[in-house]
Amino acid sequence: GQQVMQIPQYQHVQEGEDFTTYCNSSTTLSNIQWYKQRPGGHPVFLIQLVKSGEVKKQKRLTFQFGEAKKNSSLHITATQTTDVGTYFCAVQTGTYKYIFGTGTRLKVLA
Amino acid sequence: DVKVTQSSRYLVKRTGEKVFLECVQDMDHENMFWYRQDPGLGLRLIYFSYDVKMKEKGDIPEGYSVSREKKERFSLILESASTNQTSMYLCASSFSGQGFGYTFGSGTRLTVV
Numbered sequence: 213g214q215q216v217m218q219i220p221q222y223q224h225v226q227e228g229e230d231f232t233t234y235c236n237s238s239t240t241l242s243n244i245q246w247y248k249q250r251p252g253g254h255p256v257f258l259i260q261l262v263k264s265g266e267v268k269k270q271k272r273l274t275f276q277f278g279e280a281k282k283n284s285s286l287h288i289t290a291t292q293t294t295d296v297g298t299y300f301c302a303v304q305t306g307t308y309k310y311i312f313g314t315g316t317r318l319k320v321l322a
Numbered sequence: 323d324v325k326v327t328q329s330s331r332y333l334v335k336r337t338g339e340k341v342f343l344e345c346v347q348d349m350d351h352e353n354m355f356w357y358r359q360d361p362g363l364g365l366r367l368i369y370f371s372y373d374v375k376m377k378e379k380g381d382i383p384e385g386y387s388v389s390r391e392k393k394e395r396f397s398l399i400l401e402s403a404s405t406n407q408t409s410m411y412l413c414a415s416s417f418s419g420q421g422f423g424y425t426f427g428s429g430t431r432l433t434v435v
Contacts, residue, residue: 243420245423245424247423247424253428254412254426254427254428254429255365255412255414255424255426256426257423257424257425258423259423260420260421260423262420262421300364300365302424307372307418308353308372308416308418309355309367309370309380310424311367311381312357312364312365312366313364314362314363314364315364
């Protein structure tokens with residue numbers, strides 16, 4: 213079945229440093245979504261990528277979809293303490309049905 | 323403010339009890355989902371529904387059932403709770419069509435003792 217690997221599992225960075233999490237699939241994806249879950253909170257939808265090689269930006273966050281549509285990355289420039297949380301990718305496996313990666317937990321040290 | 327509301331934030335139940343987790347959304351979403359979240363395992367899909375009275379099994383349906391009698395409400399039922407069902411349960415909903423992400427509820431942390 214569909215599998216999605218997300219790395220790294222944990223990342224500690226100093227405030228101001230950059231951060232990247234990667235999501236890799238064994239199969240070609242139709243699209244990929246990214247979510248953020250703050251500590252003690254619930255996942256919140258950030259963005260969806262659909263096109264091969266697509267790059268989208270939200271302020272300090274840059275999302276990229278690989279050319280082969282098998283991988284994606286989320287990059288945060290100059291992290292802030294408000295970026296703390298777990299970042300999940302989600303891939304579509306059926307009509308409106310997604311499976312989630314195991315997430316990357318980000319800690320930002322002030 | 324649109325939202326997904328889960329009836330309980332924390333719940334403690336005894337082994338063998340029948341447990342009902344309720345989820346209500348006010349966004350007129352067609353699709354509703356139940357996930358459980360466990361450390362190191364991420365979010366795993368239990369059941370989902372594309373329409374009223376319709377349901378489909380997710381990746382881990384064993385020990386669970388669901389009910390969707392109205393569009394806005396999706397209930398998760400643990401027929402006979404067991405300790406391995408201790409978890410955070412997250413309800414989500416979405417519109418049909420591309421580009422729509424899930425809206426999640428705040429979650430119910432269920433402990434089965």
